[in-house]
Amino acid sequence: MxxxxxxxxxxxxxxxxxxxxxxxxxxxxxxxxxxxxxxxxxxxxxxxxxxxxxxxxxxxxxxxxxxxxxxxxxxxxxxxxxxxxxxxxxxxxxxxxxxxxxxxxxxxxxxxxxxxxxxxxxxxxxxxxxxxxxxxxxxxxxxxxxxxxxxxxxxxxxxxxxxxxxxxxxxxxxxxxxxxxxxxxPILTIENIKMKNSDRTLKDIITILKIKPSINIILFNALIGIGSGLVVPFFSMYIKDTMNVDNKIVGVIICISQLGIVLGGLLTPYLSTLFGKARSVVICQALSIPFLLSISMFKNIFIISVCFLWRTALMNMAQPIIQNLSMETIEEKNMNMFSSFIILTSNIFRAAGTFLGGQIIYYVNYEIPYYITSVIYIIAIVVFTITFRCEDTKNPVCN
Incomplete structure (x- = not known):
């Protein structure tokens, strides 16, 4: 309850x-x-x-x-x-x-x-x-x-x-x-809390790169980054050009999808309690893929809006769990550097995805990036599943 x-x-x-x-x-x-x-x-x-x-x-x-x-x-x-x-x-x-x-x-x-x-x-x-x-x-x-x-x-x-x-x-x-x-x-009122840190930046980087779960998490974020870069920045252009709707309609759809993210984020603790952290991520992101594909398949503004809402909510509501699990794979002294690696990777690959998405849309059409992103997301889910297969169950492989 x-x-x-x-x-x-x-x-x-x-x-x-x-x-x-x-x-x-x-x-x-x-x-x-x-x-x-x-x-x-x-x-x-x-x-x-x-x-x-x-x-x-x-x-x-x-x-x-x-x-x-x-x-x-x-x-x-x-x-x-x-x-x-x-x-x-x-x-x-x-x-x-x-x-x-x-x-x-x-x-x-x-x-x-x-x-x-x-x-x-x-x-x-x-x-x-x-x-x-x-x-x-x-x-x-x-x-x-x-x-x-x-x-x-x-x-x-x-x-x-x-x-x-x-x-x-x-x-x-x-x-x-x-x-x-x-x-x-409000920030001035919080305490000066410092984490345990080593003084060797290069050593920290080498340590992070030697830990297999850390490499997999960086790869996972790279795949999600390039996938979202292929489609997310161009969604408003897509519905405006293909559905011929005005800016107000586009704005309403975007705001409703943001509300979906908010509500989804609030439900995340209940999902992690019900299914476990790792399974919740896999379930949410896997369920988002059919909605992602539906955006490119249907030319009805209502269907596209509903699919975009569910795709955005499901894909993003797992983010708090991913953040939590990522930090749990690393020692406290390496958390800051590992966090910076994740942000770096995500942004570089998102930028690359945006560039590729623009080129594909210009030379081919709006729909192809959605199919490519779906394949990339499936690969990302497999990487995540392999990385955290021991998180929610007593898997013999883990013993």
Whole structure:
């Protein structure tokens, strides 16, 4: 039976958890606005598509490079200092992007925004592992995941409302940028917690690469990254071009899918209790594949919308479990560097998938990437199953 007090637990946790979640929600509230309205802002101000593409690409590059920097940073400094650095980088770069149209400054600011995001992403899993207990860990990972996505959804909706009342995109972005800076206040109240770390970065990297589960997890994230890169960035273009629907309909579909992610994330602890952690990941991601294929097969906007909702919810709701299991495969002293490896791999392969997806759509059609992604996801599920086959059962192979 479901214990509904789980949904209120965020108010019951100690300050190190609660205030981190509040600070994180403000950051992702801002990122929700920027992820959907930055390109529109640049387009309105007569910057060409090629330059806008460069802005988005350099942000991904910043996240990839920043993931290594943040892993090294966490060897000397605490998680609190890392998150505060993230807040400073994200809020300052967002403010610069909002007020300037100078191409050089935009490129530098976008790169720094990516670096700031990487500090947030890399710090997240090791920090939550450190401040949680075995009993509440799965709940906290799930709440964190749902709160982030809910904040992004609300940020997108409010930014859309602000544009409907004819508020300049410049001021919309600027207001959201200032809101992100407010996250410094809850973060300042958390304790300076430092994990056990070795002082040898190269030795840590070699140690991680020698552990078979770690290699498999990196491979799994690479496959998921390239698969999502092939289809996710182009979904709005796909339904707009093939279904001939207006921007409002596209926005509603995207927001509904984000709500599906939020609700799915909240259900994750119950799935892991019912099926076990590893089985829950396999079940969710395997069930998402038929919905992914259905998006490319049907030309009905209602069917496509429902399939996109279920595909997005199922594929993403397992993410808190994946984060948790990934951290459990590694010693505490290597968690920060391992987290940076995962973020690096995911972003590089997602960027590669986006490039390949664009080429396939240009030279062939919109449907082919969905079939390729389905095959890649099946391979990823096999890799995950092999890696965690001992997690939920007493398998003789494990003994």
């Amino acid at each position: 479901i214990n509904y007090t789980y949904f209120l637990e965020v108010f019951m946790y100690e300050k190190n958890i609660k205030n981190y979640l509040i600070g994180s929600s403000l950051i992702f509230f801002t990122l929700g606005c920027f992820s959907n309205f930055l390109s529109i802002h640049l387009k309105i101000n007569n910057l060409d598509d090629a330059f806008i593409g460069s802005i988005l690409s350099i942000q991904t590059l910043g996240t990839a490079i920043g993931s290594i920097i943040s892993g090294i940073f966490l060897k000397k400094y605490t998680h609190k200092q890392s998150v505060l650095s993230s807040v400073v980088l994200i809020s300052s770069s967002c403010i610069l992007i909002s007020i300037s149209l100078n191409p050089t400054l935009l490129l530098i600011s976008s790169f720094l925004l990516g670096v700031g995001m990487s500090f947030q992403f890399v710090t997240e899993s090791p920090y939550l592992m450190k401040v949680t207990t075995t009993e509440n860990r799965m709940n906290v990972f799930s709440l964190n995941f749902s709160i982030k996505n809910f904040s992004m959804m609300i940020g997108t909706l409010i930014a859309g409302f602000m544009s409907d009342i004819n508020l300049s995109t410049k001021y919309t972005l600027l207001i959201f940028s200032i809101i992100s800076s407010l996250s410094v206040f």
